[in-house]
Amino acid sequence: MVAIGSIPLIMTLGNSMLIPVLPKMKSELQLSSLQVSLTITMFSLVAAFCIPVLGYLSDRFTRKAVIIPALILYGIGGLLAGFAAALFSHAYVWILVGRTLQGIGASGTAPIAMALAGDLFKGAEESRVLGLVEASNGFGKVISPILGALIGLIVWYGVFFAFPAVVLISIILSWIWIKEKKREEEPPGLGKYVQGLVSVFKQEGRWLLTAYLAGATCLFTLFGILFYLSDALEKSYGIVGVIKGLVLAIPLLVMCTTSYITGSKIGQNRQLMKKLIVLGFILLTVSYGTLPFFKNLTVFISILALSSLGTGLILPCINSFITGAVGKERRGFVTSLYGSVRFFGVAIGPPLFGWLMEWSRIGMFASLAVFTFLVGLLALLMIRVNQQEHE
Numbered sequence: 001m002v003a004i005g006s007i008p009l010i011m012t013l014g015n016s017m018l019i020p021v022l023p024k025m026k027s028e029l030q031l032s033s034l035q036v037s038l039t040i041t042m043f044s045l046v047a048a049f050c051i052p053v054l055g056y057l058s059d060r061f062t063r064k065a066v067i068i069p070a071l072i073l074y075g076i077g078g079l080l081a082g083f084a085a086a087l088f089s090h091a092y093v094w095i096l097v098g099r100t101l102q103g104i105g106a107s108g109t110a111p112i113a114m115a116l117a118g119d120l121f122k123g124a125e126e127s128r129v130l131g132l133v134e135a136s137n138g139f140g141k142v143i144s145p146i147l148g149a150l151i152g153l154i155v156w157y158g159v160f161f162a163f164p165a166v167v168l169i170s171i172i173l174s175w176i177w178i179k180e181k182k183r184e185e186e187p188p189g190l191g192k193y194v195q196g197l198v199s200v201f202k203q204e205g206r207w208l209l210t211a212y213l214a215g216a217t218c219l220f221t222l223f224g225i226l227f228y229l230s231d232a233l234e235k236s237y238g239i240v241g242v243i244k245g246l247v248l249a250i251p252l253l254v255m256c257t258t259s260y261i262t263g264s265k266i267g268q269n270r271q272l273m274k275k276l277i278v279l280g281f282i283l284l285t286v287s288y289g290t291l292p293f294f295k296n297l298t299v300f301i302s303i304l305a306l307s308s309l310g311t312g313l314i315l316p317c318i319n320s321f322i323t324g325a326v327g328k329e330r331r332g333f334v335t336s337l338y339g340s341v342r343f344f345g346v347a348i349g350p351p352l353f354g355w356l357m358e359w360s361r362i363g364m365f366a367s368l369a370v371f372t373f374l375v376g377l378l379a380l381l382m383i384r385v386n387q388q389e390h391e
């Protein structure tokens with residue numbers, strides 16, 4: 001469980017740790033807002049496209065055979081970006097190359113860890129481990145802005161060198177402690193595999209795609225809000241450095257704690273899961289609909305924490321639904337596709353929020369409130385609990 005939990009932690013650091021140093025990167029490298037946001041977007045887009053491929057490979061071979069090389073590539077990407085920033089006068093292109101390598105590596109982390117949890121644990125224990133995976137993801141988001149801000153006090157590009165150091169720990173844990181059962185039969189060929197996936201989406205497509213959208217929405221709004229908050233803390237409140245990292249960590253800590261508690265309590269109660277998903281989207285809608293009317297930072301963060309509470313309710317439940325959607329032989333692809341759409345959510349968050357921030361603060365939050373309400377309504381109508389059964 002510790003080894004599995006360390007894997008999504010690595011993936012999370014990839015974006016969240018950079019957020020506090022983005023303004024410094026922008027000024028040091030003389031970048032535009034769009035260029036600096038691409039360091040987040042490139043990582044996430046590459047991961048989104050690569051995740052289904054690595055998901056198939058993890059079904060074809062083993063989860064561990066994909067996770068270990070992916071972690072190594074992730075670390076190499078961090079080293080390339082760090083040395084480029086330290087040594088090259090025109091470092092930006094090389095930083096994007098390093099972030100691309102990290103994106104490929106990240107695609108073999110959290111989604112495969114979810115499939116691995118489904119392989120190794122069953123019943124209520126599976127939900128608890130999936131809750132731990134989401135909590136680890138959230139914990140990474142909590143500590144990474146603080147770590148990023150602390151490292152940024154020394155030198156802004158130091159965050160890139162922190163990636164391989166943390167990755168090494170996860171590689172050692174995964175290598176020693178993750179023990180997969182030997183396959184009793186040969187995995188299906190590509191044609192039969194695709195045929196099986198088509199069958200799954202024919203039978204379960206409506207609720208499965210809705211679940212994917214729900215997960216992507218949570219990550220899109222979360223990283224968009226973090227991008228907005230990182231900018232606003234400096235420009236509107238004059239908060240920088242470690243204090244800024246601590247403020248960014250508050251809503252993330254709420255999400256992390258809620259994710260862990262939710263995962264440990266839901267068991268296999270799918271009726272409860274659906275209710276918590278709908279409740280989570282209600283909290284998101286209320287939070288975003290209320291935020292534009294408050295500028296006091298304490299009140300703003302308190303209301304923002306409501307959306308984090310909602311996200312913490314939604315994600316562990318969605319994880320359990322999706323992991324239980326198919327049998328072990330196709331679980332890697334289905335969970336990876338879910339990871340892929342989550343990354344698309346992360347990728348479009350910062351640039352879209354950057355555009356919305358320039359358009360209208362009230363319009364930005366009003367649009368978010370309407371969007372989360374519609375996704376919540378879709379989850380209420382499309383997710384059919386009585387049709388979900390483990391295979």
